[in-house]
Amino acid sequence: MASRPEIGRRLLALLAVAALALVATGCGSDGGSAGGDGGSGQLEGLVRTPPLEVGATSLPQVAEDGTETPFAFKAPAGGLLFVAFGYTNCPDVCPTTLSDIRKAKEQLGDRGDQVDVAFATIDPERDTPEVMNAYLGSFVTSGGHPLRTTDADALAEVQDAFQITSKVEKKPDGTVEVAHTARSFVVDPTGEVVVEWTFGTSADAMAADLGLLLDRQT
Amino acid sequence: MRTITRTAAAGLIVAGLALAGCGSDSDGGTASDATTTTEATSSTAATGELQIEDVWARQSPMGTTMGAIYLTITSPEDDQLVAASVPTDVAGDTQIHETVMAEEDSGDMEGDMSSTTMADGAMEGDMSSTTMAGGDDMGSMTMREVDSIELPAGEAVELKPGGYHVMLIDLVKPLEVGEKIELTLTFEKAGEQTVTAEVREG
Numbered sequence: 001m002a003s004r005p006e007i008g009r010r011l012l013a014l015l016a017v018a019a020l021a022l023v024a025t026g027c028g029s030d031g032g033s034a035g036g037d038g039g040s041g042q043l044e045g046l047v048r049t050p051p052l053e054v055g056a057t058s059l060p061q062v063a064e065d066g067t068e069t070p071f072a073f074k075a076p077a078g079g080l081l082f083v084a085f086g087y088t089n090c091p092d093v094c095p096t097t098l099s100d101i102r103k104a105k106e107q108l109g110d111r112g113d114q115v116d117v118a119f120a121t122i123d124p125e126r127d128t129p130e131v132m133n134a135y136l137g138s139f140v141t142s143g144g145h146p147l148r149t150t151d152a153d154a155l156a157e158v159q160d161a162f163q164i165t166s167k168v169e170k171k172p173d174g175t176v177e178v179a180h181t182a183r184s185f186v187v188d189p190t191g192e193v194v195v196e197w198t199f200g201t202s203a204d205a206m207a208a209d210l211g212l213l214l215d216r217q218t
Numbered sequence: 219m220r221t222i223t224r225t226a227a228a229g230l231i232v233a234g235l236a237l238a239g240c241g242s243d244s245d246g247g248t249a250s251d252a253t254t255t256t257e258a259t260s261s262t263a264a265t266g267e268l269q270i271e272d273v274w275a276r277q278s279p280m281g282t283t284m285g286a287i288y289l290t291i292t293s294p295e296d297d298q299l300v301a302a303s304v305p306t307d308v309a310g311d312t313q314i315h316e317t318v319m320a321e322e323d324s325g326d327m328e329g330d331m332s333s334t335t336m337a338d339g340a341m342e343g344d345m346s347s348t349t350m351a352g353g354d355d356m357g358s359m360t361m362r363e364v365d366s367i368e369l370p371a372g373e374a375v376e377l378k379p380g381g382y383h384v385m386l387i388d389l390v391k392p393l394e395v396g397e398k399i400e401l402t403l404t405f406e407k408a409g410e411q412t413v414t415a416e417v418r419e420g
Contacts, residue, residue, distance in 0.1 A: 088279070088284075091278075093380065131281040132281070199380055
């Protein structure tokens, strides 16, 4: 508690960094890609060189009754896979991101059906298979992949591949505090991350990027 | 000191998000731009009334018992939002929350601060061929309850996704599009004000 001001400064530094990153993300390349047609436009999101390879990792996709099927982080042939990590008790960041990808898919019309949506819980204790299915189902009607494992090591391995972290902490008063990376990902059929979106990326920007990436695949 | 720092931080979040959204209009209720407060300021100063606008809640996904209400407040005088509540047939508890970058992230965030900054510097440069240094985790976020939100005179303070929000805990039933929620806000000086939040798709 005594070091409050110091924490404040550190927080400010972090936020400044985040603000810069978001500025770059949102405004770096509008124009050009707004139409989403042609393969020459620029992506709004972050492109990493070399790209992250996540296709070799997998998590159990859970059915409502708890049945698990291994799901590898690869898009279906000719399509794309959106991936976000979160928890269903998250009222702000997670539904904002999922709501934006839903809108982006809608903007793409029929082509939006080529974008699958994977949502992996970082809080498996509270996010039961039933909850995960109901939650994701309220954002996507088809192509949804609710992912859940109670094996912390397995989750950590996948998070390492995506280079993200999360932490679920039970407080003495019984409340649960969760911190997690708010970045989301788009993976191609080979299991390569083709673009990453920081929190705050608009649905329009997502739709533009998805349009460009779908064009590149055909 | 604590409050000042937090307010400054919130400003940065708002600035960051507002800028991030430029060049594309969002239809998700974030229509008001953090930089276009001039009009609101002058009209508020003239009328001297507390303005609470664009009050909305996102429809709550099935399976969750949490919800969030967003709004924009412009106070004619320096004030503070200190509490929020909704009827008990909507949610069991209501708190004011803030989404922030995680202060400590499994230990490694702290240690890697300088290298994170470096990596992001590179990111800023050339978006088309961005090189991100491996291993750094930028953007871990968490939520925390806040005691109050500062409302500087004449300034439109937005409660919006990724920043402040009124958090609804233990929803009695999912929030459906079109539903109206009575939201009572308590201000340090202006007292209690009741407004209606409309549930939107989000």
